[in-house]
Amino acid sequence: xxxxxxxxxxxxxxxxxxxxxxxxxxxxxxxxxxxxxxxxxxxxxxxxxxxxxxxxxxxxxxxxxxxxxxxxxxxxxxxxxxxxxxxxxxxxxxxxxxxxxxxxxxxxxxxxxxxxxxxxxxxxx
Numbered sequence: 001x002x003x004x005x006x007x008x009x010x011x012x013x014x015x016x017x018x019x020x021x022x023x024x025x026x027x028x029x030x031x032x033x034x035x036x037x038x039x040x041x042x043x044x045x046x047x048x049x050x051x052x053x054x055x056x057x058x059x060x061x062x063x064x065x066x067x068x069x070x071x072x073x074x075x076x077x078x079x080x081x082x083x084x085x086x087x088x089x090x091x092x093x094x095x096x097x098x099x100x101x102x103x104x105x106x107x108x109x110x111x112x113x114x115x116x117x118x119x120x121x122x123x124x125x
Contacts, residue, residue, distance in 0.1 A: 010058065013049055017062045024064035028071070035075055043072045047082065055090040 020042070023030070030038040050059075050069055059066040072078050073085040107115075 009053070013053070014061070017065050021062050021064050024068045028068070035072055035077065039068075039072050040078065040081070043069060043078065044082070047085070050087055051085070052088055055088055057090075059087070 029035055030042060046069060
């Protein structure tokens with residue numbers, strides 16, 4: 001079951017990264033020829049996936065995104081904010097898993113029904 005969840009998460013992440021991959025195929029940064037606030041915002045949004053999820057084989061799939069991410073986090077301005085960024089190597093330790101100490105509470109049938117209605121509305125939209 002855990003493998004299915006990881007596969008589903010990587011699939012969803014892939015859907016989000018594919019347009020970025022296409023854009024970065026021809027551009028070094030998101031806007032212009034130098035890092036901007038757009039790059040900082042996108043890098044911080046991708047910081048956890050690069051630290052805890054995207055192993056080297058997954059990073060090869062999105063080579064342009066990985067190149068851009070590494071280029072950004074090596075800039076002095078980014079290092080001043082983010083510190084040293086270590087990418088996920090593929091070996092996960094218990095202390096490395098974000099949120100491992102948090103256990104999600106069980107949802108009531110009413111909450112599940114409400115979420116199902118929301119999903120239906122979003123699908124129709």
